[in-house]
Structure formats: C-alpha cells, structure tokens
Amino acid sequence: MKKPGIAAMLILISALLFIPIIPAWAYPAPPLPDDNLIVNPWFRSAEDPHKAGLDGWTNELTDGVGWGISQKVDNPSPEILVSGDCGFEPVYCGTGARWAEERLDGEKMTYPGLDVYLHQVIATDPAHQRLNFSMHWVNHRIDVAEVLVFGSQGSNGPWELVWLPITISQDENPPPCCVPGHNDLPWFETSMLSTTLAVGYPYYKLVLHARYPAPDRESGNVGVKITGVYFSSGLTNDATSLSTPVVVYNPTIVSGGSTPEPTATPTDSGRPTQPPLPTPTQPGPTATPGRIPPGDPTSTPVDPTPPPRIRP
Numbered sequence: 657m658k659k660p661g662i663a664a665m666l667i668l669i670s671a672l673l674f675i676p677i678i679p680a681w682a683y684p685a686p687p688l689p690d691d692n693l694i695v696n697p698w699f700r701s702a703e704d705p706h707k708a709g710l711d712g713w714t715n716e717l718t719d720g721v722g723w724g725i726s727q728k729v730d731n732p733s734p735e736i737l738v739s740g741d742c743g744f745e746p747v748y749c750g751t752g753a754r755w756a757e758e759r760l761d762g763e764k765m766t767y768p769g770l771d772v773y774l775h776q777v778i779a780t781d782p783a784h785q786r787l788n789f790s791m792h793w794v795n796h797r798i799d800v801a802e803v804l805v806f807g808s809q810g811s812n813g814p815w816e817l818v819w820l821p822i823t824i825s826q827d828e829n830p831p832p833c834c835v836p837g838h839n840d841l842p843w844f845e846t847s848m849l850s851t852t853l854a855v856g857y858p859y860y861k862l863v864l865h866a867r868y869p870a871p872d873r874e875s876g877n878v879g880v881k882i883t884g885v886y887f888s889s890g891l892t893n894d895a896t897s898l899s900t901p902v903v904v905y906n907p908t909i910v911s912g913g914s915t916p917e918p919t920a921t922p923t924d925s926g927r928p929t930q931p932p933l934p935t936p937t938q939p940g941p942t943a944t945p946g947r948i949p950p951g952d953p954t955s956t957p958v959d960p961t962p963p964p965r966i967r968p
Contacts, residue, residue, distance in 0.1 A: 683748045683843070685732035685792060688886045693778045694862070697885045698733065699725060699751045706739045708751035716773040723774040723864070726754040726881050732792050732843055734884075755866040756796070756879020768870035768878070769799075775863040777811055782858040784889035785896075788850045789821040792884040794843045796877040798826050799867040802901075805887075807857030815861055821849045824904040827869070829877065845884070846902065854896040862887055 688697055694712075696702070701709030708725035715722040727741040731750025742749035753774055757766040787805065795801060802823035806815035862885075868878040 683729065683732045683750055685734050685748075685750070685845075685884055687734045688790075688884060689888065691888045691890075692886050693780060693889070694885050694887050695776060698883055699753050706737045706749075707741070710753065710774070713753070713774050713776050716775065718770060718772070721767055721770065722772050723866075724754045724756075724758060725751065727751045731881065731883060732845075750883060752792075752881045752883030753864065754879065754881045755801075755868065756877070756881075757868075757871055766871055766878075768868060771865065771867045773863055773865050775861050778860045778862060778887060779811065779858060780856075780860065780889045782856045784891055785853045785856045786850060786890045786892035786894065787819060787853065787860075788848055788886070788888045788890070789819075790846045790848050790884075790886045791822075791882055792843055792845045793824065793880060793882045794841055795824060795826055795880040796829050796841070797869055797871075798824060798878065798880050799869050800825050801864075801866045801880040801882070804863040804865060806861040806863065807853070808859045808861070809857065811859050813861075818853055818857070818860075819851050820901045821851075822846060822902040822904070824880065826905070844904075848886075849902065852892055852894045852897045856889065860887070860889075 696709070696712035699708055699710060699713075701707040702711035703709070708727040710723065710725060727739060727749060729742050729747050729749055731752050733748040733750035735748070736746050737749040737751075738744055738746050739749045755772050757764060759765065789803065789805070791803065793801070800823065803821050804817060805819040805821065806813075807818040808815050864882055864885075866880050868880070871878045
C-alpha cells in the first residue's frame with residue numbers, strides 16, 4: 657500500500673518546479689482523453705481485451721525479435737480486468753509494451769545493444785499544428801527509451817522527425833523506493849507534453865524506441881515498459897515552439913533551461929539513427945522519485961552510441 661501523503665507531496669513538489677512527471681504509486685490509472693488518436697493505447701489484445709496485445713501497432717522485428725507484452729498487477733490500468741495473469745481476480749491487471757530480458761523454455765534470452773522499434777501511423781487534419789503527448793512508463797537500467805514523432809504527406813512516408821517528446825536513460829537501477837511488494841519501482845506518468853509545429857502534416861508516425869545494456873549480477877534487471885500512450889493534434893494560434901524534450905536520467909527528471917539535441921535524426925525509412933547528445937549547459941530543476949529534490953542539480957545525458965550487438 658502507498659504511504660499516506662507521499663504521492664501528494666511529490667505532486668506538489670513537481671508542480672512547484674514545473675516538472676512534467678507524476679509518480680504513480682497506485683496502479684489504477686485515469687482514462688485517457690476522448691480525443692486520443694492512438695489505437696490500442698493500453699496494449700490490449702483485440703481478440704480478448706482482458707489480455708495484453710500489440711494490436712494496432714507495428715512491431716519492427718530484427719531476426720524475429722522485438723517488443724513484447726506485459727500483464728500484471730504491477731502495471732497501471734484504467735479499469736479492473738479479470739485475467740489468468742492476475743489469478744482471475746477482479747483487480748487492476750494492467751497491460752503494456754515491454755522490452756527486457758525474457759525466459760523461453762526456462763532459458764534466459766537477452767539482447768543487449770539491440771535497437772527495437774514499435775510504431776503506429778496516425779492520420780489527422782494537416783491544419784492542426786499543435787501536438788500533444790503523454791504516457792506511463794517504468795524502467796530498470798536502459799541505454800535509451802524514447803518516443804519519436806515523424807510527419808509525412810503520405811501514409812507510407814518519406815518521414816521527417818518533427819518532435820521528440822521524451823527520452824529516458826539509466827545506467828544504474830533506481831534505488832528502492834516507495835512501493836513495497838512491487839519490485840520497489842514506481843511507475844511514472846508524464847503530464848501533457850505539447851509542441852507547436854510550423855506546419856501540420858496529414859500523417860504522423862509515433863515510434864517507441866528502446867535499447868538496453870547487458871544485464872549483470874550487480875546491476876540487476878534491464879528494460880522498460882510503456883502503456884497509456886496518448887497523442888492528439890489540434891488547432892492553435894500559438895507561434896511555432898518546438899518543445900525541449902523531457903530528459904529522464906538516472907532517474908533525475910530534467911525540465912526547462914536545457915536544450916539538448918534530439919537523440920535521433922530521421923532517415924528516409926523513418927528509422928532513427930543516434931548521433932551523440934551534447935551536454936546541456938543550463939540544467940533545469942530536478943526531482944528524484946520519492947526524495948526531496950537536491951539543491952544544486954546537474955544533468956549528464958547518456959552517450960547514445962549502442963554497444964556491440966550480442967546474441968545469446
């Protein structure tokens with residue numbers, strides 16, 4: 657059970673520091689806005705909505721390997737589900753997309769250094785220049801987990817990178833915090849992130865990109881899970897204002913003041929490549945989940961160059 661007052665205190669701190677991250681200690685999640693353009697934002701099976709599935713998303717497989725699914729009481733959900741993955745009990749048995757080590761027939765399978773992509777093409781009104789995004793996520797050690805938004809005049813591209821709402825990296829596991837019985841790791845939810853483009857597009861490709869390092873005994877688990885993905889577009893009178901990406905690093909949340917370059921640039925196929933990330937020169941306020949923010953924060957972006965690809 658969550659400790660009384662902790663969530664309220666952290667939300668107040670985030671509001672005071674303009675940090676667009678909300679810790680979600682409990683696993684009931686509010687429904688997403690009705691104007692969400694994402695198909696299957698909670699990663700449910702179309703055949704059986706009480707189970708997890710990637711329906712509506714395109715999993716870009718490499719030698720048959722790509723994003724997987726997760727369903728457990730540790731995951732947030734907007735509604736109660738009865739599923740065998742949660743003992744057939746009426747609980748918030750959340751579903752999500754997962755990239756992490758896995759077990760197959762009792763054998764552990766790991767893919768350190770492998771970039772995986774999960775995307776969805778979204779049609780909208782090209783007169784809409786305002787884009788909005790939010791999501792829930794939880795992570796262990798992760799080289800990069802990020803969301804990229806590409807725009808195009810056609811549903812098959814060519815694609816141009818127009819927005820990087822959030823990028824997450826973590827070279828050590830988060831310290832135990834706040835949620836006894838749930839691997840001591842909180843889920844997080846971004847607040848509503850928005851940007852205004854110079855010109856709107858009739859089609860967008862929203863891409864979830866992840867890569868994790870090699871697991872080891874001392875550092876523990878690797879990977880990331882994502883769910884509750886929201887994306888919408890709308891009319892606006894605002895001037896062009898491409899927002900600075902929210903950078904989550906070890907597990908400091910950085911917002912405002914810094915202007916890091918995106919960790920990816922588009923290619924003709926819409927699959928990003930990873931140039932080095934410059935160090936921000938003006939770090940903004942920080943907050944560590946479950947702790948009072950430090951008085952003199954700093955931020956050091958991760959080097960996004962992938963390690964050599966290793967196959968088990």
